[in-house]
Amino acid sequence: MARYLGAQDFGLINYSLAYIIIFTTISNLGIDxxxxxxxxxxxxxxxxxxxxxxxxxxxxxxxxIFLIFLIVKYVIxxxxxxxxITLIQSISLLLVVFDTIDYWFQSNLQSKYIVIAKSVAFSIVSLWRLALIFFEKSVYYFAFATVLESIVISAFILWFYFKYKGPKLRFSFLQAKELLSHGFYFFIAGLLIVVYTQIDKIMLGQMMGGTTVGIYAAAMTISNLWVFIPNALIESARPVIMSSKSENEASYLKKxxxxxxxxxxxxxxxxxCITLLSKPIILLIYGEQFIESISVLIILIWSRIFSLIGTTRAIWLSIEHLGKHQVTFVSIGAVTNITLNLLLIPHYGAIGAAIATLLAEVISTFIALLIFKQTRPLFKLILEAFLFKGVKV
Incomplete structure (x- = not known):
């Protein structure tokens, strides 16, 4: 798809998608x-x-969706x-709400059904994109792929939920108030996270143009290819760790x-592996027109480790009722990233944005734990985990 669209149109797709990802987090309300x-x-x-x-x-x-309409109408x-393409992709926001059912499967250690749903959706959308390339369709059809993927995933999730007799769905104002209250800090933190992870594309688009966004997005796509493995591990371990907290503190910390x-x-x-193979990977997948993505990829790939550390940290903060600190951590990351982007992008383009992302991740997900007395034990725990201390079964 990137080869067919070229760096310019591929960049525009990812530029508009950055807005959708930001508003996806807003629509989640921190409840996830x-x-x-x-x-x-x-x-x-x-x-x-x-x-x-x-x-x-x-x-x-x-x-x-209404806010996105206002943004694209008056800002762009x-x-x-x-x-x-931004308005087309925004339709997916109404469909991704059914991802909520995913958490019922997680709590019952049955995430395989969600994996099946997303795998089928990925296959269908991949065929859709291949067909678009074959018939030489415009960039608007590629934007619809985001909506198509959401439709397929939602349909399969709902089908599995009712097939395996999930609890009857109902609404409660009292429950809504409780969820919004408990999720407030995570909503603010989640919004800040997605802003500083997507702001690179938006700032690159505004300061350097669509082609530079395409170069950056190509590297970011490769850097994220492998994270489904640790993310699956995190999602599967989440309910086990949460359950063990009430049973045995030592077992909880060890897990x-x-x-x-x-x-x-x-x-x-x-x-x-990806650092060593970055050049052949970029040239094989994207071709010579994306050769600038190689240096960007080498930097971005290392930021993913700290991003995963931050994702895992959310479990601990939720269990220990320290969600308010998440806002501080992510605020530090957002300010760091935006400041570094302003300083580095004009001089180094996509490479500058990659450096900003890496430093922001390191500071906000790891070093920032030293700020609060309550979170310093987690800093120590992460170091011990890195050194294999106290992890043997």
Whole structure:
């Protein structure tokens, strides 16, 4: 797809997608970070928790689409193409709300059904894109791929949920108030996270143009190819770790340390391999027109390790009721990233944005833990996990 569209149009797709990703986080309302814990604690009210979450997210998604319309109409007035592909992709916000059901499968250790749904969706969307290339369609059709993927995933998730007799979905105002209250800090933190992870593309687009965004997006795509493995591990371990907290503190900490050890060393192994093979990977997949992506990839791949450390940290903060600190950590990352982008992008383009991302991840997900007394034990735990201390079964 990148070869067919070229760096310019491929960059425009990713530039507009950055807005969609930001508003996807807004529509999630921070509830995703706490819903597994809510289901585990209130098994008999699972249907109410999930149903209420879906209703809240549907409302916020509709409002998000309206806000996106205002942004593309008044902020990006000089590009009809960006306006259209952004609006097309925004439709997916109404469909991704059904990802909420994923957390019911997670809480029952049945994530395989979600994997099946997403694998089928990926296959269908890949065939769609190949067909578009074969018939030489415009960039607008490629933008619709985001919507198509959401349709397929939602359809399969709902089918599996009802097939395996998931609890009856219902709405509760009291539950809505509780979810919004508990998820507030995670909402702010999640919004800040996605802003500083997507702001690179937006700032590159504004300061350097669509081609530079395409170069950066190509490298970012490769750097994210392998993270489904540690992410699957994190999602599978989440309910186990949360359950063990109430049973045995020592077992809880050991399991959490084992999870950190796994993702850190999987990340190091993947980063070394991709760093060594960055040139043949970029040339094989994207071709000569994306050769500038090689240097960007070598930098970005190492930032993924710290991103995963941050994802895993959210479990601990949720269990220990320290979600308010997440806002501080992510704020530090956002300010660091935006500041470094302003300083580095004008001089180094996509490479500058990659350096900004790496430094922001290191500071916000790891070093920032030293700021608060309550989070310093987690800094120590991560170091011990890296050194294989106390992780043996």
């Amino acid at each position: 970070s706490i819903i597994v814990n809510e289901i585990i604690k209130k098994r008999e009210e699972t249907g109410k928790v999930i149903g209420t979450t879906i209703c809240l997210r549907l409302i916020s998604s509709a409002l998000s 007035q000089d590009s009809f193409v960006i306006q259209m 959490y340390k084992q999870l950190y050890c796994s993702i850190i060393w999987i990340g190091i192994g993947a980063s070394i």
